[in-house]
Amino acid sequence: MTHPIKILAARYPQLSLPIVENARQTPEYKDAVLCGEPVDREPAFHFSEDDRLSIESTPAGSIEVLSLANREDFVHAYRALACRCEPAAVPDSVGAVTVSGLINWEKIRRHEEEYLSAGGSDWDEEFQKFTSVKSNYLDTMILLSSGNYSNVPAAKLGLSEQAWKEKSYIIRKYHELTHFVCRTRYPDDIEAIRDEVVADMIGLIKAFGEYDTELAKTFLGIEGETYREGGRLAHYAGDDLDGAILRAREEIGKYAERVRGQDTEDVFSLLLRVFKP
Numbered sequence: 001m002t003h004p005i006k007i008l009a010a011r012y013p014q015l016s017l018p019i020v021e022n023a024r025q026t027p028e029y030k031d032a033v034l035c036g037e038p039v040d041r042e043p044a045f046h047f048s049e050d051d052r053l054s055i056e057s058t059p060a061g062s063i064e065v066l067s068l069a070n071r072e073d074f075v076h077a078y079r080a081l082a083c084r085c086e087p088a089a090v091p092d093s094v095g096a097v098t099v100s101g102l103i104n105w106e107k108i109r110r111h112e113e114e115y116l117s118a119g120g121s122d123w124d125e126e127f128q129k130f131t132s133v134k135s136n137y138l139d140t141m142i143l144l145s146s147g148n149y150s151n152v153p154a155a156k157l158g159l160s161e162q163a164w165k166e167k168s169y170i171i172r173k174y175h176e177l178t179h180f181v182c183r184t185r186y187p188d189d190i191e192a193i194r195d196e197v198v199a200d201m202i203g204l205i206k207a208f209g210e211y212d213t214e215l216a217k218t219f220l221g222i223e224g225e226t227y228r229e230g231g232r233l234a235h236y237a238g239d240d241l242d243g244a245i246l247r248a249r250e251e252i253g254k255y256a257e258r259v260r261g262q263d264t265e266d267v268f269s270l271l272l273r274v275f276k277p
Helices: 004-011 027-034 071-082 105-117 123-131 161-185 192-208 213-220 232-236 241-259 267-274
Strands: 052-058 061-067 096-103 138-144
Touching (some): 052 161, 096 161, 138 161, 161 192, 241 267
Parallel strands (some): 061 138
Antiparallel strands (some): 096 138
């Protein structure tokens, strides 16, 4: 069976390119990613047997999810797909990303074959026509790692390492699926802290069946009256961490009220009921 990374590298050649400074300016990157030239190099991944590629259904449509068991592989794929092969820092608390605008060269090549087989004679003109519709060739996908969610240790939850790893995967996947749903349905309404709170809430409910607000705060780095160094909230706080902590507490309290007494069996139905931009 072909490994998921190799399947994706045929569509997204950046997965086979090296991660280097100013990669997007190199001829190799431009030829491969922007022009679809084949890359004669194996992707530099560990290829774990636990890696998997799935298609998840949501109220905003289906989306592909790549789950990588090895942290180094996640960081490499994150940099290749989300950072255009640049060696950007990926904090330990970051374990997922939704990447949009990926040029799928398999779709383009498939359309070219179909066009020429049907008797088409001007591929240059057809290429311009085909790529004028972004949905014809641009993809969005979710990339997940397998570590502890928000870099919170299992002991903090009183769980075994394996149990927390399994719960972390559920939280992480539904967190990103929540972002996908909200940003697809409400593209002009993005508020980073609110959106992180809502996505964590849906992940927690899916994993544990309830919304634990103290755990929600812990995921963001808020522990009692203090803030944990390296917590996720700092990524969304800008220059006002204290203000971000206050806003996060308010949003957590607000959404706890909204889900109280609600049917939580179908988390996406719950999301659409309580999420109010």
